[in-house]
Amino acid sequence: MLILASLAAGPKHGYALIKDIEEIAGTTLGPGTLYGALGRLEAQGLVESLPAEDRRRPYRITAAGAEAARTYLEHVRTVATAGLRRLGPAHA
Amino acid sequence: MLERLVRLYPRAWRARYGDELAQLVTDLRPGASRAALAFDLIRSAVTLHLREVRTMNAHAMRVALSAAAIVWLGVSAEIVLSNVVFPSKTDDDLVPILVSYACIFAAFFLVGRLSARHGANARSQVLAGVIAGAVIGAATVATFAVVDNVWLDIVSRQQAKIDGFAHSGASSMRAYINQGLIGAALFLTAVLAGFGALLSRAGGLSHTRRL
Numbered sequence: 001m002l003i004l005a006s007l008a009a010g011p012k013h014g015y016a017l018i019k020d021i022e023e024i025a026g027t028t029l030g031p032g033t034l035y036g037a038l039g040r041l042e043a044q045g046l047v048e049s050l051p052a053e054d055r056r057r058p059y060r061i062t063a064a065g066a067e068a069a070r071t072y073l074e075h076v077r078t079v080a081t082a083g084l085r086r087l088g089p090a091h092a
Numbered sequence: 093m094l095e096r097l098v099r100l101y102p103r104a105w106r107a108r109y110g111d112e113l114a115q116l117v118t119d120l121r122p123g124a125s126r127a128a129l130a131f132d133l134i135r136s137a138v139t140l141h142l143r144e145v146r147t148m149n150a151h152a153m154r155v156a157l158s159a160a161a162i163v164w165l166g167v168s169a170e171i172v173l174s175n176v177v178f179p180s181k182t183d184d185d186l187v188p189i190l191v192s193y194a195c196i197f198a199a200f201f202l203v204g205r206l207s208a209r210h211g212a213n214a215r216s217q218v219l220a221g222v223i224a225g226a227v228i229g230a231a232t233v234a235t236f237a238v239v240d241n242v243w244l245d246i247v248s249r250q251q252a253k254i255d256g257f258a259h260s261g262a263s264s265m266r267a268y269i270n271q272g273l274i275g276a277a278l279f280l281t282a283v284l285a286g287f288g289a290l291l292s293r294a295g296g297l298s299h300t301r302r303l
Contacts, residue, residue, distance in 0.1 A: 013112075013116075014112060014113075014115070014116035014119075015116055015119040015120065018116075018120070030128065030129065030131075030132025030133070030135075030136070031113055031116045031117050031120060031129065031132060031133065032113070032132045032133040032134075032135065032136025032137065033132055033135075033136055034116070035109050035112065035113045035116070035136070036136045036139060036140060038109070039105060039108070039109060039140075052111075052112070054115070055111045055112060055114065055115035056112065056115055056116075056119075057112050
């Protein structure tokens with residue numbers, strides 16, 4: 001999901017993805033972890049590769065990937081909103 | 093040094109993503125811990141190998157169990173027909189037995205060939221053959237156990253069983269038959285698993301050479 005959220009802003013290669021995910025989520029993905037996930041997402045048709053620039057290949061989110069990301073993030077927002085409401089202002 | 097760890101990844105995956113991953117490691121190295129990068133690369137390589145094996149094995153196991161089920165049904169039908177429906181007091185069932193074994197061996201070959209077509213490697217092909225053989229062996233003996241115990245009055249008229257019982261010292265024909273089935277279960281399961289491994293691999297090789 002972190003990768004899809006990052007690619008929602010535009011195509012990126014591996015290094016740019018890791019730096020962007022660090023910025024938006026505070027999580028540093030390892031190179032093996034990133035490419036393991038990219039391989040899965042590409043196999044599922046959620047991301048696609050663009051022509052390589054040297055050995056760096058950019059990836060972009062597909063329409064199916066954008067839809068999957070949107071569905072998941074809206075679900076997370078619903079849960080987060082309900083959870084925060086139940087916690088009340090004392091926990092805000 | 094760290095880029096060499098990319099060689100640990102599955103070959104097909106490496107062909108697709110290897111260069112990019114090696115470049116990413118090069119890009120990350122100045123600001124990252126070498127130990128952390130190495131750990132992540134090794135862990136991810138192991139995960140991808142396990143996933144590949146699981147995927148291949150799942151295909152191969154489906155093929156093996158489907159083939160075993162079909163063969164077992166055929167062999168069981170033959171067992172019921174030759175022992176119960178059309179029983180013979182003489183041991184003249186050589187032809188049906190040979191045909192049954194030919195079908196079993198052909199199934200092993202087919203299991204390997206179909207598994208290879210689904211991308212199974214040599215280990216998965218052998219494993220699929222072992223599973224198919226063991227299942228056919230154990231299930232066939234189970235069929236004999238049911239047939240021999242349910243239709244004991246018909247089966248016990250076979251000359252081979254009468255002679256065997258006479259020399260066995262067993263307390264009853266049922267006890268004699270069931271003692272023999274225990275040994276047969278172990279022997280047939282092990283032997284068919286062995287043949288399954290060999291012939292399934294042969295089937296896999298035949299597919300590979302055809303490509």
